[in-house]
Amino acid sequence: MELIDKMFSGDQIALARLITILENQSQSVPEIMKAIYPHIGNAYLLGITGPPGGGKSTLVDELTSIIRRKGLTVGIVAVDPTSPFSGGALLGDRVRMQKHYLDDGVFIRSMATRGSFGGLTNAAKCVIRLLDAFGKDIIIVETVGVGQTELDIIKAVDTVLVVLVPEAGDTIQTMKAGLMEIADIFVVNKADREGAKQMAGELRTMLNDSQKQTYWQVPVMETQANNGIGIDELYAEIEHHRDVLLQTGNLSVRRRRQRESELAEIVERRIKDKIVERIRKEGKFSVLVKKIADGEIDPYSASNEIFSDKEVLRDCFL
Amino acid sequence: MSERDVPIRVLVAKPGLDGHDRGAKVVVKALRDAGMEVIYTGLHQNVDQIVATAIQEDVDVIGLSILNGVHIPISKKLLKKLKEKGVEDKTIIVGGLIPTEEDFEKLKEIGIDGVFPTSTPFDTIVAFIKEKVG
Amino acid sequence: MKEIDEIKRDKNKWVQDCLNKRPIKEAKSVSGFDLDVVYTPADLDDFDYKRDLGFPGEYPYTRGVYSSMYRSSPWTMRQYAGFGTAEETNERYKYLLKEGNTGLSVAFDLATQMGFDSDDPMVEEEVGRVGVAVDTVKDMETIFHGMPLDKITTSFTINGVAPIILAMYVVVAEKQGVPLEKIGGTLQNDILKEYIARGTWLFPPGPSLRLVTDIIEYCTRNLPRFNPISICGAHLRGAGANPVQEGAYTLSNAITYVNYAMKRGLDVDSFAPRLSFLFANREEFFEEIAKMRAIRRLWARIMKERFGAKDPKSMMLRVFASGGAGIDLTKEQPETNIIRAAIGTLGVVLGGAQAIMTCPYDEAYAIPTENSERIALRTQQIIAYESGVTKVVDPLGGSYYVEFLTNRIEGEMKKMMADVEKKGGMVKLIESGYVQGEILKGAYEEEKKLISGEKAKVGVNMFRIEEEVREFELHQMSADTLKNQLEKLKEVKKKRNEQKVKSSLDRLRSVLKGDENTIPYIIDVVREYGTVGEITVVMKEVFGKFREPSIV
Secondary structure: HHHHHOEEEEEEEHHHHHHHHHOOOOOOOOHHHHHHHOOOOOOOEEEEEEOOOOOOOHHHHHHHHHHHHHHOOEEEEEEOEEEOOOEEEEEOOHHHHHHHOOOOEEEEEEOOOOOOOOOOHHHHHHHHHEEEEOOOEEEEEEEEOOHHHHHHOOOOOOEEEEEEEOOHHHHHHHHHHHHHHHHHHHEEEOOOOHHHHHHHHHHHHHHOOOOOOOOOOOOOOEEEEOOOEEEHHHHHHHHHHHHHHHHHOHHHHHHHHHHHHHHHHHHHHHHHHHHHHHHHHHHHHHHHHHHOOOOOOOOHHHHHHHOOHHHHHHHHHO | OOOOOOOOEEEEEEEOOOOOOHHHHHHHHHHHHHOOEEEEEEOOOOOHHHHHHHHOOOEEEEEEEOOOOOHHHHHHHHHHHHOOOOOOOOOOEEEEEOOHHHHHHHHHHHHOOOOEEEEHHHHHHHHHHHHHHH | OHHHHHHHHHHHHHHHHOOOOOOOOOEOOOOOEEOOOOHHHHHOOOOOOHHHHOOOOOOOOOOOOOOHHHHHHHOEEEEEEEOOHHHHHHHHHHHHHHHHOOEEEEEHHHHHOOOOOOOOOHOOOOOOOOOOOOOOOOHHHHHHHOOOOOOOOEEEEOOOHHHHHHHHHHHHHHHHHHOHHHHEEEOOOOHHHHHHHHHHOOOOOOOOOHHHHHHHHHHHHHHHOOOOEEEHHHHHHOOOOOHHHHHHHHHHHHHHHHHHOOOOOOHHHHHHHHHEEEEEEEEOOOHHHHHHHHHHHHHHHHHHHHHHOOOOHOOOEEEEEOOOHHOOOOOOOOOOOHHHHHHHHHHHHHHOOOEEEEHHHHHHHOOOOOHHHHHHHHHHHHHHHHOOOOOOOOOOOOHHHHHHHHHHHEEEEEEEEHHHHHHOOOOHHOOOOOHHHHHHHHHHHHHHHHOOOOOHHHHOOEOOOOOOOOOOOOOOOOOHHHHHHHHHHHHHHHHHHHHHHHHHHHHHHHHHOOOOHHHHHHHHHHOOOHEEEEEHHHHHHOOOOOOOOOOO
């Protein structure tokens, strides 16, 4: 594929076009992934998530400045939700990352969740791999930590930052959204605001009570991303986490687990796609749906009918 | 017009120093509500920044919103820069204060695909993009 | 039964009778209130003349801040102008003064507004385009050549670089030999609304508010006749705010500035009399008039009750108003804009403005020509001298409808302002993009209504002329503006003492890092012919850049 060669030669236009292909989950995804897979694994993957309005994009912008000063290159994937009503999306994170627009060492891509069947999760993971293969040293993935899709993406990185602001309800929302479990580092941003110290304290207590790993105690960092305060310390903590993961062998454990779920997802999706395509083509699907709607049959029995149809199984798997 | 099954991606940009962004933001909302994925640059962008964004985001459409009379020089600069970078497959539209028929024609002549003076209803812009890219 | 209850009962019956005869169309005000078909004393619950209106020139100033208002003298006619070089602008001002303009209002080009010198490659398209190009105090001298600063008052639409323009005006006064206590005028200097609606911000809100406060403090101590700030609703309204939002957000911004100034150690009565306001009058005639009355009353109450002002002048909200708004002008059948602007101007007169600019009809195309400026000025003159509306103060006072609207708008503004405080105040809500988002909602809804026809626009969505031929003269930018401006700048730079410029800039840099008032040091740089760009670069270095919020 010509695009892939171009991408490997450092062509940003080709890289961007390949991302589009991955994002659209076109038929050439397997071909692209096959070509780039030998070249991945060199980048360090950083995930940043948390409730809306926490200053995540600003934090990404500031972290990127530090990483660039260290002479490393950066790929950024900024994910925003697709509107369930229109299917459109407002991808606004870039506005907050203007320091790096003209820096060739920084590539920023905004993605919408597009919200169907975990498609984005898979697409975003592919895009992360692509940026890795392209040669970016650090890849930052930013998502709003409110939905399952976003959580799944974040699980595919090496270090997870959960960003909160001293805002009533933020802590509770974090717990509810399952962010407590996935954080490697907590960040209380806008730390100059009232209630910041208290929030950081609460988080520390909670984390002490529920330490999940023996090799890593989740720290709570305080930053003011807008004023560039606390960012150096935060980045040092990220490096520290990476070092601990490396030294304890947990980085490869994490990555192996990620590959495992990646393969499982691909297999699941292929099975699902095949079966659904097969039964839709024959019209069987709509017949069953009608039966369920008319109350003639329940959905479980309907699915039994599908899986006991030898012809369907043969067409799909043989 | 063919139906594409993936959303159209549009970059809405505010080049130059003009800070009046009501029109740009209304169009952003309208495009989003029409099912497109919209990237908004924010204010005070120069042409290099807009082109870099358009490339990285691989958008189908670049829309410029200009209300301070610099639509012709800025459009020329943008087209030149895109060409330099080897980007030639984008639909380019310009909206804003386009005072005369002469300017309107001039923009078309230099290669702007769609020109939408102030008071153009946003559904006209939506329809144009869908027709052109959809 | 009390008379008021009888009226209430009769009104209900009357409305019912109306409905029986024919269906009544629903009507909403621009701010979203349902409107009755007619208003009566029964709609003014708890109306208290002395408490809510009083006399003109008396607290709470609902009926006007001065006692005899236009009966004594009409408002200041202050058309907004400026383009090209200082020489061209000076000429336009002299023309306008000759035609009866009674105050000046300077429009700067975007390069100047954003702190770039004309020789910066970033701005070559912008020099002299939407306003006059100003690089050094030399340009400012030229703008006011032949106009003694103690004889005119000037309004400056300048925000991000307001401290520099103030410094230049001060130095021009020095050069003209006019004592500072005699110069009058207004600096817009309202940076918060720039973040919300107009976009000429340079630094983050923190340092920007420090500069605003520096200006207020400096003027309070040195320029007693000068208004250091003009807190603007007009731009918010143009961006999509409804009248209630316009009033509420503007007064909330004003409260922010007052808080900063008081924290600086200024007594409220030392600076509050010099706070000035700018509002625009858009489409809905009576609601806009009621808005101005309600804002005036609410501000008086806030100053007295919340800030403990003692000087009545601190409670008087003085308004520079725009008759008509750029957003309402149409490209279609442009002559109709003359009528729109006339209705708008009549509205701000009935609303009791102190100074007025009327929108020139060609503003939907370009910056105005001499011709369109003259028509705008004539519009004001006809209202002032022919129509007779100036004979009686607040002629709409006591109208059941206008008083109902005034009460309602004041009440809604209070609620919205309380909400702003509950959510953390304007600075926080601007940084997060909340205010911008609320205003954008209004703009988007308005555009939808224009498309559906729910909102009428003559010549656009009704009574269109297809194949319209429009032939009229438009402002043409002189081809030599950039060249001339660059030559002048070069000349100034050649003659000035580079060493003195540098050392004054160095002193400014260290003051910026501390917390001393910056204005005297900016004046020092300006006096040495330091440029707008040079000063801004130093400020950016110390203050950093504002990060715009995403669309919310």
